[in-house]
Amino acid sequence: MFYIDPHIHMVSRTTDDYERLAHAGVVAVSEPAFWAGFDRSPAGFLDYYRQLTDVEPARAKQFGIDHYCWICLNPKEAEDLGKAREVLAEMPAFLNKPTVLGIGEIGLNKNTPNEAKVFQQHVQMAIDQWKGDGKPEARNTKHEGGNHHLILIHTPHLEDKRKGTRMILEMLRDFGGAISPGRVLIDHVEEHTAKMVLDGGYWAGMTIYPVSKCTPQRAVDMIELYGAQRLCVNAAADWGVSDPMNTMRTAWEARRRGHGLETLMRIFYNNPAEFFGQSANFKQRRMNVSLV
Amino acid sequence: MTNPLPSTLSAAQVMDTYFLETRAKLLEIAATLDRVDRGRDLAALRGDPRLIFIHEALEVLQSAAPNRAERILNLYSIA
Numbered sequence: 555m556f557y558i559d560p561h562i563h564m565v566s567r568t569t570d571d572y573e574r575l576a577h578a579g580v581v582a583v584s585e586p587a588f589w590a591g592f593d594r595s596p597a598g599f600l601d602y603y604r605q606l607t608d609v610e611p612a613r614a615k616q617f618g619i620d621h622y623c624w625i626c627l628n629p630k631e632a633e634d635l636g637k638a639r640e641v642l643a644e645m646p647a648f649l650n651k652p653t654v655l656g657i658g659e660i661g662l663n664k665n666t667p668n669e670a671k672v673f674q675q676h677v678q679m680a681i682d683q684w685k686g687d688g689k690p691e692a693r694n695t696k697h698e699g700g701n702h703h704l705i706l707i708h709t710p711h712l713e714d715k716r717k718g719t720r721m722i723l724e725m726l727r728d729f730g731g732a733i734s735p736g737r738v739l740i741d742h743v744e745e746h747t748a749k750m751v752l753d754g755g756y757w758a759g760m761t762i763y764p765v766s767k768c769t770p771q772r773a774v775d776m777i778e779l780y781g782a783q784r785l786c787v788n789a790a791a792d793w794g795v796s797d798p799m800n801t802m803r804t805a806w807e808a809r810r811r812g813h814g815l816e817t818l819m820r821i822f823y824n825n826p827a828e829f830f831g832q833s834a835n836f837k838q839r840r841m842n843v844s845l846v
Numbered sequence: 847m848t849n850p851l852p853s854t855l856s857a858a859q860v861m862d863t864y865f866l867e868t869r870a871k872l873l874e875i876a877a878t879l880d881r882v883d884r885g886r887d888l889a890a891l892r893g894d895p896r897l898i899f900i901h902e903a904l905e906v907l908q909s910a911a912p913n914r915a916e917r918i919l920n921l922y923s924i925a
Contacts, residue, residue, distance in 0.1 A: 716923035745916035746923065752848055771864070772915060781849035810863070812854035 561788035586659035658706025699734030762800035
């Protein structure tokens, strides 16, 4: 089965992991900008964006994988508003790179006022920097609201998640009709946040990550509870204890319960292809599954 | 806004599939609580919110009401 990992931090992984992903059926990965494990200087961000937009696509290509990315200053480094201002000033140049899908993963970490301020600045940039995607009308996914760059949102961990998710939804609502929920994916949902995200019309991501997030079993439970519409699954493998195979493990879990190929393809291929496909930079198209 | 997928397994099939791994997880919890009891200076842990959370979560498991995972996550969430 072919699949897409919609959230994975390949800069932190070895080239062997690209090979393992290719063997497992991955044809495309999407890599949001994130925290490196230490706070960087503004110059460090420029190097990081070059790594995301130049180095990783070439590394992935060796294994037939298309690498896409997202650009932002992550919420863990948003406390320093001066640094945030410097980094945000450099971002527009990277938004026009050919493998960039949008702005992300922005969001909240400890739900602080400064994090909220920088989150809002990123959303405003997604609106202000939108110049149209130049793609044929037929490929446009119908959505309500305004046009803007696609947005990928990180929600906080553990005890901060529910409050942080509510804050993010409120801030998005404050942008009114300028934001199209169908062009926003809110990630790392769990049982207590999935419904509020989906009810808002947003896409939701479930992250299969040891200890702090979700398991394959719980992710498939949520698919059964809420349906396959606008739900994606990712590994978010990074420099922590994590596993790039966890997205595929979730597909196996769904298969072991008897869910059919059409459902599997929808969740693990067509849903990310539909959301990312709203960017002209994303090449993979949705696939039909027909049984003869 | 959501369209649930029908469950593919009967309740008995779910139990057949997941009983052993659930048993293992319960034993891990029991062993962890035993380890806490054997730890030095147990009295200093009295009133620890994490320990209270674990015991409240175990009460959720004993209830017959649905959405246990969501209710445990809510217990663990700040306001």
